Amino acid sequence: MMEIMSSIERRMAAAWHNKYVIRRAISTQILMSPQSLVSLDLPEIWTAAADNLRPPTSLNCSNEQDAVVIDGKLIAEDIRSTIATEVRRMKESIGKVPGLAVILVGQRRDSQTYVRNKIKACEEAGIKSLFHELPEDCPEDAVLSVVSSFNEDPTIHGILVQLPLPQHLDEVKILNALSLEKDVDGFHPMNMGNLAMRGREPLFIPCTPKGCIELLFRFGVEIMGKNAVVIGRSNVVGLPTSLLLQRYHATVSVVHALTNNPEEITSEADIVVTAAGVPNLVRSNWLKPGAVVIDVGTCPIEDPSSEFGYRLVGDVCHEEAVKVASAITPVPGGVGPMTIAMLLSNTLDSAKRAYEFV
Amino acid sequence: MMEIMSSIERRMAAAWHNKYVIRRAISTQILMSPQSLVSLDLPEIWTAAADNLRPPTSLNCSNEQDAVVIDGKLIAEDIRSTIATEVRRMKESIGKVPGLAVILVGQRRDSQTYVRNKIKACEEAGIKSLFHELPEDCPEDAVLSVVSSFNEDPTIHGILVQLPLPQHLDEVKILNALSLEKDVDGFHPMNMGNLAMRGREPLFIPCTPKGCIELLFRFGVEIMGKNAVVIGRSNVVGLPTSLLLQRYHATVSVVHALTNNPEEITSEADIVVTAAGVPNLVRSNWLKPGAVVIDVGTCPIEDPSSEFGYRLVGDVCHEEAVKVASAITPVPGGVGPMTIAMLLSNTLDSAKRAYEFV
Structure with a gap:
């Protein structure tokens, strides 16, 4: 199946290239670069690495002990409890x-x-x-x-x-219609532009990227000057995470479905944030020993033994990564709960701003 | 001088870190990550690599012949002449x-x-x-x-x-006041957000990044799937160039003043766009043999033999790079003329949009 995808992707890319080259030849447009960026937005179909197909193996441990598993649920509960206290304070102060x-x-x-x-x-x-x-x-x-x-x-x-x-x-039209002051997801292009640009401040930072950074902070992971790789470039996770890590002075590389050597690039990273939505994409050979791994992938896979008939898995082959990384988030119970906590945090911030409540 | 800068930078970074840690400790804020991104925006002071201090040397040629020097002036003239034709056609058609x-x-x-x-x-x-x-x-x-x-x-x-x-x-306030439809520089955060986000289209692409991409296209450099490094992360060049290269499906890494191993990361790149404003920053050991190098740096240095008493130099040590790269832009006469051509192109596009002229 994955082999077929890879072949489809190659053909798609070739078709796109031919179409573009032909269009270029017959067009009277001034510039040679395509005028429409949207026409370039190929779907993200990840090529299977040979790795994905082999089963997890017992590794020679390069760490003396397994990675710390970052308990996002516990941290999120702590944050939510602090938010609840703030909400009570607001209610008592201004009703x-x-x-x-x-x-x-x-x-x-x-x-x-x-x-x-x-x-x-x-x-x-x-x-x-x-x-x-x-x-x-x-x-x-x-x-x-x-x-x-x-x-x-x-x-x-x-x-x-x-x-x-x-x-x-039309997702673009609907998201653009949201009042900027209430865009707690932070997906409005104005918020994204302000997140990207030095000297500017978005009203809201998208919840999942904000949750990832918060986890890094809570674990005392220094970001400044570190090599960070973000796997995936979606508008909701990959893109804003890369922009945010850059604002915190990481050296950021973004790996995506059309990257030729994703494992090589990722294996140079001190911090890996992966949001590709491809189970087992990140194997042990993708990781530098001691790396901190934040797994945003949440892919439901069938599991008759589970209560709902399925369970969620991340992008990272957890049992391999835990032997190489220094810290790693689990799926579920890692980034997921943090996303919700950050949504509450953004909503509280917005209300404070609206009521000028400090 | 460069050594002193490096030491200043280290002290600045330490001071910032201490300030931040102290602020964190005494603050009652909910989250551990600093709430203000702007407070993180350190000035970009590049650390001197040992390389910068040694003079250019004759290299053992790894290419059989020197890099092609990309004549931006000639290409820009061609584009400007096409724009002039379009402007005449507009005038004749609709006055x-x-x-x-x-x-x-x-x-x-x-x-x-x-x-x-x-x-x-x-x-x-x-x-x-x-x-x-x-x-x-x-x-x-x-x-x-x-x-x-x-x-x-x-x-x-x-x-x-x-x-x-x-x-x-207040630069932010003044640039925000520009009508989005007339923001031909493309520096409005709304344009930047739309440039960053897949499925969206900015009204204008910033001129210098657009000029860089156009040069790559004119030279038949494929961008999709290639490793690209952007050196510098300014709002006007580095940031939008990295976003644009990503829209064209390059795997992009952004190197900046706080990157620990810039030469190592840059030497993996098939395409290097450098906009640091530091003369001779990029030496031969920063470049992969055969890389395409776009030098956006324009730093005036004193030169009594020149007509105006100074001349412009780029970020790249040209005489070294020309022995390693497959193609390289000169300074001056590379990206500079392209920036102006793209400004005219954006202005023409804007007028066509306003008058619904095809």
């Missing part, structure tokens, strides 16, 4: 609480789980939550109208549109 | 021409030269240019008022605020 609106379109099971978890976390922290569900086939205007009503609601400080949206909806 | 407004605050000699060259290039291409000069000590409101009047002028399709601005002016 207000932060409010988060969650919009879900369609019935994707994974999205429903994520949304449920977010709403539950809000309740536990004392944050007001409003949940608006729309049918899979709802028109774009209906979503825009819900966004607009939450934009105007002064008791709502964060609006979250659960992604991915159904195909017929 | 309109593109218009560019240039705002210069203060009397920096280098800025004056850049502005003069840009205006001259506009004239040659048939693009209308308006030049507004303000005194060094003018208040912020005066600059904002000029920006605002150009925003409203329908004959102006591009507005350029020559950087750097005098210290007392």
Whole structure:
């Protein structure tokens, strides 16, 4: 299967290249570089490394002991408890609480789980939550109208549109419609631009990247001057994580599906953040001994022995990596809980900003 | 001198670290990561590599012949001539021409030269240019008022605020005031965010990065899947160049002043774009044999034998690099002329968009 993908990818790339070269030849455009960047946005299909196919093996231990497993759940609970205290303080001082609106379109099971978890976390922290569900086939205007009503609601400080949206909806248009001041996911291009640019400050840092950095800080991992590799370049994780690590002065390389030698590049990294969504992509030979590994991958795989019939696995072959890395996050229980904690943190920050509450 | 800088940098970094650690300890903030990214934005002071101090040497040639020197001036002339033809076609068809407004605050000699060259290039291409000069000590409101009047002028399709601005002016505020539709420099965070994010399209790509990519295209350099290193992470060159190379599917690493092993990382690159502003930073041992080198550095150094008493040098030790690289841009006459050509191209695109002229 993975071999086939690889071949598809190669053909796709060749087709794209031919199309581009032909277009270039017949075009009257001034410049030779394609004018549309969006036309370049190939889907990310990861090529199988030979590694992925071999089973995990017992390794010769290069560390004297196994990596520390970073308990994201515990850290997230600590953060959520601090947030709950802050929310109580706000309520007691000014009689207000932060409010988060969650919009879900369609019935994707994974999205429903994520949304449920977010709403539950809000309740536990004392944050007001409003949940608006729309049918899979709802028109774009209906979503825009819900966004607009939450934009105007002064008791709502964060609006979250659960992604991915159904195909017929224009994600760019809908995300652009969110009030910048309520974009707690930090996915608005204005927030992304301000995250990227030195001397500027985004209103919100996307939750998962912020959670990854927080984990590094809590574990005393120095970022400045370190080589960091981010695997994956999605708008929601890979891209903002690379920008954020760069703001913290890491030397950042971004590895993606079209990278020729991902294992070689990754094996130079002191810090690896992986968000490719490919189980077992990162094997022991991808890692430098002593590296810190943050595994953002969450891929559901069938598991009849599990309560729900499936379980989540990360991008990293955990049993191999634990013998090489100095610290590693598990899946589940690593980055996932941190993402939710950071969503609450962003919502609290937004409410504080709105009420000028210090 | 360079040794002293290095020591200053180390002390600065230590001071920053101590300050941060202390702040963390006494703060009651929820999260351990600093809340303000701007406070992290250390000045970029490059550490001297031992290399910088030794004089260029004759190398054992690893290429059979010297690198091709990429004549940016010639290519830029070709592009400018095509733009001039397009401007004439627009004038003949709809009786309109593109218009560019240039705002210069203060009397920096280098800025004056850049502005003069840009205006001259506009004239040659048939693009209308308006030049507004303000005194060094003018208040912020005066600059904002000029920006605002150009925003409203329908004959102006591009507005350029020559950087750097005098210290007392808020660059962020002034650049944010530019109409997005006229931000031909592409420095608005909204444009930068859209450049960074897959599935999105900036209205303008910053001129220098666009010029670098155009040079690569004109020389038939494939970008997809190649390892690219960008040296420097400025908002105007390094950052957007890294984002653009990534959109073209290079595997991008960004090397900066706090990178520990810049020469090692750079020597893995098939494509090197350097924009550090440090003469002779990139020596032969930084380069992989056959690499393509785009030198954006333009540092004036004293030269009594030159007409103006100084000459421009790039980041690359040209006489060494030419023996190792397969292609290299000279300074001057490489990227510089391309930047101006891309400014004209962006202004033309903007006018075409405004007049819906195809």
